[in-house]
Amino acid sequence: MKPKQTQFTRPMQPWPAQAKFGKQIQPKKQDFTLFYFESGEESQLPLLMLHGLGDEADTWRHIFQPLADDFHTLAIDLPGFGRSDKPDVDYSPQFLMASIIGFLDALNINRTILMGSSLGGMLAHGLAVAFPERVSGLILVGGALYQADKIQDRSIQLMQIPLVGEWLYTRLRKNPDAAFNTLNSVYHHLEKLPKADRDFLYTRVNQRVWSDGQRRAYFSTLRNLIPWMKSIQKDLPSKLRRLEIPTLVIRGEHDGLFSETQADQLLNLQPKVTKFTIQDAGHLPHQEAPEAFLQITTAWLKDNGLR
Numbered sequence: 001m002k003p004k005q006t007q008f009t010r011p012m013q014p015w016p017a018q019a020k021f022g023k024q025i026q027p028k029k030q031d032f033t034l035f036y037f038e039s040g041e042e043s044q045l046p047l048l049m050l051h052g053l054g055d056e057a058d059t060w061r062h063i064f065q066p067l068a069d070d071f072h073t074l075a076i077d078l079p080g081f082g083r084s085d086k087p088d089v090d091y092s093p094q095f096l097m098a099s100i101i102g103f104l105d106a107l108n109i110n111r112t113i114l115m116g117s118s119l120g121g122m123l124a125h126g127l128a129v130a131f132p133e134r135v136s137g138l139i140l141v142g143g144a145l146y147q148a149d150k151i152q153d154r155s156i157q158l159m160q161i162p163l164v165g166e167w168l169y170t171r172l173r174k175n176p177d178a179a180f181n182t183l184n185s186v187y188h189h190l191e192k193l194p195k196a197d198r199d200f201l202y203t204r205v206n207q208r209v210w211s212d213g214q215r216r217a218y219f220s221t222l223r224n225l226i227p228w229m230k231s232i233q234k235d236l237p238s239k240l241r242r243l244e245i246p247t248l249v250i251r252g253e254h255d256g257l258f259s260e261t262q263a264d265q266l267l268n269l270q271p272k273v274t275k276f277t278i279q280d281a282g283h284l285p286h287q288e289a290p291e292a293f294l295q296i297t298t299a300w301l302k303d304n305g306l307r
Contacts, residue, residue: 008176008206012083015061015200022083027102032085034103036076040068045136045306046109049075050100052118052143052284053225054208054218056082058200059117062290063297070298070307071113076103078120080217091220093228097127104134113306115139115297118257118283119225128245129236137306138247139297142258142283146236146266147229165219172209176202179209188254188282197287240270246304247273250296252281252288274300 014022014037021037037057047067049060057075067073077084079099080091089095100123104112111134116124121143128135129145172179180202184190190198208214247270249263260277267273276296278285286293301307 007203008210010207012056012204012207015058018058018061018064021064024083025103025106027099027106030099030102032079032087034076034079034085034099035083036074036103037064038072038074039065040070040072042072044070044072046112047071047073048100048104048109048112048114049073050114050116050120050124051075051078051081052116052120053221054081054214055117056204058082058204059284060115060286063286063294066294067297070301074107076100080221081214086211086213086217088216089220090224091217092224093123093126096123096221097130100127101131101134110134111136113137113139113301115141116143117141117286118143119221122225122229128247129239129243132243132245135245137301137304138245139250139300140247141250141286142252142255144249144258144262144266145229145232146240146269147233147262165222166215169209169215169218172206176206179206185256186283187288188252188280189288193288237269240266243270244272246306248297248300249273249275250285250293251275251277252283252285253277253279254281255283255285257283276300 013019018037021039022035023038024033024035026033035057049057049064051057051059056077060075064073064075078096080086113136114124114127116122121140122145124138125140125145128138172182183201183205187193249266251258251260251263263275267275278289278292281288298307
């Protein structure tokens with residue numbers, strides 16, 4: 001095996017400043033282990049962070065600890081991703097949401113603020129609709145249940161095609177630079193990230209490419225998510241109109257996956273929604289503009305009595 005391949009098949013290491021907060025847990029009634037970060041005092045209001053498709057809990061690396069000053073912060077690797085177990089199951093949204101509830105139950109957390117990025121935002125929104133009594137606040141970052149527009153991203157459309165998607169994904173093993181460059185679809189200025197972030201992401205994206213378990217979970221999640229989202233749209237508006245949970249919607253100005261129209265239409269459907277657009281950022285504004293992201297979220301949390 002070539003040296004670079006050896007590097008990319010090693011176990012994923014946390015962002016250095018996050019390492020000391022890493023833990024593992026096996027929720028009751030689940031035969032797999034979840035990796036998560038935990039910080040802050042247990043007496044503080046819980047805030048659970050959910051990453052997007054093909055990402056990990058380290059996506060929150062620049063905001064996790066600052067928020068721990070006021071919250072009991074938690075960030076998990078969803079099953080199938082990162083350092084969590086990757087069981088050979090159907091990664092449906094229902095399975096992922098049940099896993100999140102199982103995680104909260106294992107920690108005896110009955111009610112929490114949910115912060116989700118992309119897929120994580122969809123899952124957080126879904127949990128709020130299904131279990132409103134367990135969610136005290138919602139922060140949706142580049143992702144929500146209501147889909148006013150079809151996803152136009154060509155790479156996602158290709159990845160949905162059986163065999164074609166797997167071929168495109170696996171061939172990136174031959175070219176680590178090409179794997180890294182796929183991140184341009186979610187960052188507005190990938191090249192402007194600090195060198196430490198770029199080095200970390202270079203290794204991390206190639207580790208994803210070399211993980212057979214994560215590849216399986218990625219395609220199963222994606223191919224379950226699209227039809228599920230389509231199926232729930234008809235009844236969703238009436239459910240959202242009844243959802244009284246304070247909700248903050250954040251998107252990057254240059255987010256090509258979560259449109260301004262989508263965010264605005266959520267404002268018209270669901271009560272108690274506030275929207276912010278972060279300038280000069282893409283699909284992951286919490287990474288590209290963490291200071292602005294923290295300023296917006298902490299102010300909103302305070303204004304809504306959640307801090």
